[in-house]
Amino acid sequence: MKLNLPTPAAALDIDAVMVDLDGTMVNTLGDFAEALNRMLADLSLPAIAPQAIENMVGKGSENLIRSVLAHVGAADIDAVYQQAWLRYEHHYLAINGQFADLYPGVLEGLQALQSMGLRMACLTNKPLSFAQPLLAAKGLDGFFDCVFGGDSFPRKKPDPMPLIETCKALGSEPARTLMVGDSSNDAQAAHAAGCPVVLMTYGYNHGEPITAVDAKAHLHSLAQFAV
Numbered sequence: 001m002k003l004n005l006p007t008p009a010a011a012l013d014i015d016a017v018m019v020d021l022d023g024t025m026v027n028t029l030g031d032f033a034e035a036l037n038r039m040l041a042d043l044s045l046p047a048i049a050p051q052a053i054e055n056m057v058g059k060g061s062e063n064l065i066r067s068v069l070a071h072v073g074a075a076d077i078d079a080v081y082q083q084a085w086l087r088y089e090h091h092y093l094a095i096n097g098q099f100a101d102l103y104p105g106v107l108e109g110l111q112a113l114q115s116m117g118l119r120m121a122c123l124t125n126k127p128l129s130f131a132q133p134l135l136a137a138k139g140l141d142g143f144f145d146c147v148f149g150g151d152s153f154p155r156k157k158p159d160p161m162p163l164i165e166t167c168k169a170l171g172s173e174p175a176r177t178l179m180v181g182d183s184s185n186d187a188q189a190a191h192a193a194g195c196p197v198v199l200m201t202y203g204y205n206h207g208e209p210i211t212a213v214d215a216k217a218h219l220h221s222l223a224q225f226a227v
Contacts, residue, residue: 001116003178003225005198005217012196012216016172017113018163019144020181021124021131022057023203025106025222026138029054030099035092036068042087043080045072055207058183060125060150061088092130097137103202109222110143119170125150125157125185145170158185160193167195180222187213 003012022028033050040047048068056067065084069077113120120143124131128149135141146169148162155161167177179190182203190197191214199215200222211218219225 001118003116003118005219005224012178014118014172014176014178014196016119016121016167016170016177018121018123018166018170018177018179018195019110020179020183020186021122021126021134023182023205024180024186024200025103025110025122025140026097026100026134027103027202028100028134029057029204030101031092031095031097032057032064034095034099035088036065038091039065039084039088040068040072043074043084045069045074048072054204057204058125058185058206060156061085061127061130089127089129093133096130097134100134100138102138102140103200103222105221105223106140109225110140112223112226114143119145119172121145121166121170122147123157123162123166123179124148127151158188158192160189163189163193163195167193182210184208184210184213187215 001014003014029050032053037047048071052071056064065088066077074080122144126149128151131149132147148166150156153162153165167174174194177195179186179195179197182200183205187197197215198217199210201210201218201220
């Protein structure tokens with residue numbers, strides 16, 4: 001299938017698409033802030049501002065929790081981490097999706113890709129037990145042939161392993177499987193796996209400008225796939 005990008009870039013010949021979740025399809029910053037601050041309260045630690053959390057998102061829950069604990073000045077992160085994870089998991093599952101919103105154009109973009117007959121996977125660093133309920137809550141689960149989380153494989157993005165394994169699950173070659181994401185993690189993993197990558201100009205890129213990251217295109221909305 002030839003996918004025409006709304007940029008000067010050449011059209012891509014692809015058979016399948018992998019789409020990131022947080023920062024690409026769903027703005028989950030509100031969920032992160034709510035669950036993390038409930039976790040911090042349980043540990044008698046000070047709250048953290050959502051703006052500070054934004055730059056910590058994207059490398060999996062363990063990295064997020066450790067970064068938050070360091071930010072608020074936890075004395076011994078290794079000692080408190082397991083309890084922090086259990087409280088975070090409890091609170092996140094309780095509020096999953098309640099403080100999160102779809103980015104504009106997500107449904108239109110996914111519908112366009114689906115109408116092209118492309119096989120699709122959601123590939124995220126979010127734990128699978130968080131990702132699947134969130135997709136269902138936002139009405140996105142029906143678009144994907146498979147869903148893989150940060151705990152589905154031994155390594156997470158930016159390692160290429162999750163992309164390579166997802167391509168196998170989709171029955172597509174990496175060179176013909178598009179990665180759609182919002183961060184340098186997605187781009188680094190895609191380049192190493194041999195997949196073309198398109199990046200969204202919103203989302204979470206660790207506080208760095210996403211347009212500086214090499215990609216086939218930088219789009220402001222998934223709806224641009226429907227053009």
